Amino acid sequence: MDWPVSVALAQAVQTLPIGADLHYEIKVDGHRLAMWRDKETVRLQTRSGRDVTSVWMDLAVAGMQLPAEVILDGEGIVYVDGRIDFGAAQSRANSTPARARRLAGLHPAHYAVFDVLHHPEHGDTRGWPYVRRRELLxxxxxxxxxxxxxxxxxxTTDVDLARTWYDVLQDQGVEGLVIKVGSSTYRGGTRQWRKLRHAETVDAKVVGFTGPAARPRHLAVRLSGGRIRLSQALKAPLAAQVSQLLQGAPPGRRAWTTAGEPYDAVDTDVMVEVLSGTTRHAVVTVTRLR
Known part of the structure; x- marks a missing residue:
């Protein structure tokens, strides 16, 4: 399997799906990471394919327990005071390697794994059904x-238990549920799964920005129905995250939002969460990268 691997994604839903062959997983609030156990080391990649091993080195060390040629899919999470803390995970992801080591000393990372994509005996397992991959994991x-x-x-396949998880685990930092079809294969880059979250946000694709790529001021995002809107001014930490992804994208052209505001178009696979209550207006609020 070639580095980086394209990871499977999830489509947000407003109600809990119910039906035959559905499996419900707890959705933790962290950073998506694929873990590659090579012959001599462990590497970690983000959803977009960046190598972030240097800032999740404690997870890389833990991954050395795995046999060579294993590739896992999961979330890097950080506990603070017994609760999953997305802000702490975000701080780790945005750190320099030196600062990441200091943060790891205070709050070690954990890896919540939910899939196995490659196995030393079975090779590429993405064509296997979910239930078989889960058993192998x-x-x-x-x-x-x-x-x-x-x-x-x-x-679990028990919908009542899944509802209980959703209702009672939010205070522990559980974001919601991910729903998967038991017979489904693993299709990277597609929104084949469904997710039910407590936060009232929707996913939006980044199609452009204003200001310099090294310090974007606003993002142009595509909402449902194809509408293009500008975000509110980005705060410095989020702008720094976005700039790392924008600077590697090919230069785009001048374009205009649905409301007529100019922006620099860019072709990326970057997704962000925006507050759902703001999408009806000309300016939307970006909460974080996905």
């Missing part, structure tokens, strides 16, 4: 005695 962790900070996310 659980067997792998048990066979090699893998425990925290690497741990499989809970999953």
């Amino acid at each position: 659980e067997h792998l962790l048990e066979e090699y005695g893998i425990g925290p900070p690497i741990q499989a996310v809970p999953t």
Whole structure:
């Protein structure tokens, strides 16, 4: 399998899907990471394909317990005072390697794994159905005695239990649920899964920006129905995150939003969360990168 791997995505839904062959996973609030166990080391990549091993080095060290040629999909999370803290994970992701080491000393990272994409005996497992991949993942962790900070996310086919998770675990930093079809294969780059979240946000694709790419002021995002809107002014930490992705994109052309505001168009796969209550207006509020 070639680096980086294209990861599967989820489409937001407003109500909990119910039906045959549905599996419900806890959705933790962290940073999406694929873990590659090579022959001599471990590498970690983001959803967009960036190598971020240097800022998640404690997870890379933990991943050395895995056999060579394993590739896992999951979320890097950080606990603060017994609760999953997205802000702490975001701080880690935006750190320099030196600062990341200091943060790891205060709040070590954990890896909430939910899929296995490659296995030393079976090769590429993305064509397997979800239920078979899940069984392989659980067997792998048990066979090699893998425990925290690497741990499989809970999953169930019991819709009542899933509702209970959704209702009572929010205070622990659980963002919601991810719903997967048991017979489904792993299709990177597609929104094949569904997600039900507590936060009233929607996903939007970044199609451009205003200001310099090294310090974007606003993002142009495509909303449902194809509308293009400008975001509110980006705060410095979010602008710094976005700039790392924009500067690697090919130069774009001048374009205009649905309301007529100019922006520099850019072709990326960058997605952001925006507050759903702001999408009816000319300016939307971006909460974070996805």
